[in-house]
Amino acid sequence: MKFFSRAQKTGFVIPDLSKTAAFYEGTNCKIMNGKALSAQFISQAQTLRNGKKIPCLAVILTGDNPASHVYVKNKIKIFNEAGFESQSFYLSSADTSEEKIISIIHKLNNDKNVDGILVQLPLPKNVNVEKILNEILPEKDVDGFLAQSIGSLATGEFTHAIACTPFGVLAMLYSYGVEISGKNAVVVGRSNIVGKPMSLLLLSTDATVTIAHSKTKQLKEICQNADILIAAIGKPEFIDKSYIKKNAVVVDVGIHRKENGKLCGDVHTNVTEVAQALSPVPGGVGPMTIAMLMLNTALAAWAKN
Numbered sequence: 001m002k003f004f005s006r007a008q009k010t011g012f013v014i015p016d017l018s019k020t021a022a023f024y025e026g027t028n029c030k031i032m033n034g035k036a037l038s039a040q041f042i043s044q045a046q047t048l049r050n051g052k053k054i055p056c057l058a059v060i061l062t063g064d065n066p067a068s069h070v071y072v073k074n075k076i077k078i079f080n081e082a083g084f085e086s087q088s089f090y091l092s093s094a095d096t097s098e099e100k101i102i103s104i105i106h107k108l109n110n111d112k113n114v115d116g117i118l119v120q121l122p123l124p125k126n127v128n129v130e131k132i133l134n135e136i137l138p139e140k141d142v143d144g145f146l147a148q149s150i151g152s153l154a155t156g157e158f159t160h161a162i163a164c165t166p167f168g169v170l171a172m173l174y175s176y177g178v179e180i181s182g183k184n185a186v187v188v189g190r191s192n193i194v195g196k197p198m199s200l201l202l203l204s205t206d207a208t209v210t211i212a213h214s215k216t217k218q219l220k221e222i223c224q225n226a227d228i229l230i231a232a233i234g235k236p237e238f239i240d241k242s243y244i245k246k247n248a249v250v251v252d253v254g255i256h257r258k259e260n261g262k263l264c265g266d267v268h269t270n271v272t273e274v275a276q277a278l279s280p281v282p283g284g285v286g287p288m289t290i291a292m293l294m295l296n297t298a299l300a301a302w303a304k305n
């Protein structure tokens, strides 16, 4: 469990939820409850922070994407619950330029009280994401998006932050006792934020990893071979039971708002008829992403290399 060693040294543990898992009604499919697991990490943070520097996250939010505003609000709420500090910097669309964002980043890089810097994505079209992110000091990259962070994941050194969503997925698989070593893991999606770091993490835990994406041929057949399927394709309820091997573990990383206002992911709930476990949307990976952001900020404050 090398991916968790930096957190472990700081006192965090992955709680064992394998014995207490609930099942989807009328099925043999376990619910991997990211909300419950996230709450356990928050309560660990509340205890561990005693006598230490209060971790502080600075969030830069640009534009008026309503989903971004909701996510940032959720992040700040969780940080408050953990007794951590957060600061937010808001730039309206009209006010957003590369220079403005970079000048805020430079100020935060030099601020000793600020442990982590998060630039909420997506950014407006007129700014270059890589250029902006590269201004963040690697030790303050709590998103795990920088080349140094992905690099430490790729080499297996784990000296930097692990991208929050994949980190949360792995913590959840461990918490629910899912065996990873030697299993066929299929990651559908190849983004820098989810698909790529997710694949590297599964590889580091000895899974046989296949990365599938929009150009992949025979996607269904490849998914049908997955013992562990990570769905991050960005198409609502696209993965249904016909893609799932009997007793596979399925993690839904998609998030979409339906016309009726309800949230759904990339996975159709009928997978519960064949899968042994599912991480649902909402209540799965989303809350875990925020929990791992909090953990990465704690590590930035307390586990200096």
Ligand SMILES: Nc1nc(=O)c2c([nH]1)NC[C@@H]1CN(c3ccc(C(=O)N[C@@H](CCC(=O)O)C(=O)O)cc3)C=[N+]21
Residues within 6 Å of the ligand: 070, 071, 074, 118, 119, 120, 121, 122, 143, 164, 255, 263, 281, 282, 283, 284, 285, 286, 287, 289, 290
């Ligand atoms: N620099 C950066 N870092 C991020 O980590 C980042 C980002 N930009 N941009 C957007 C995505 C998306 N993301 C989510 C976090 C929590 C939920 C979450 O809490 N979801 C709840 C539901 C929330 C709701 O009600 O809308 C759930 O799934 O149960 C969802 C999505 C972080 N992201």
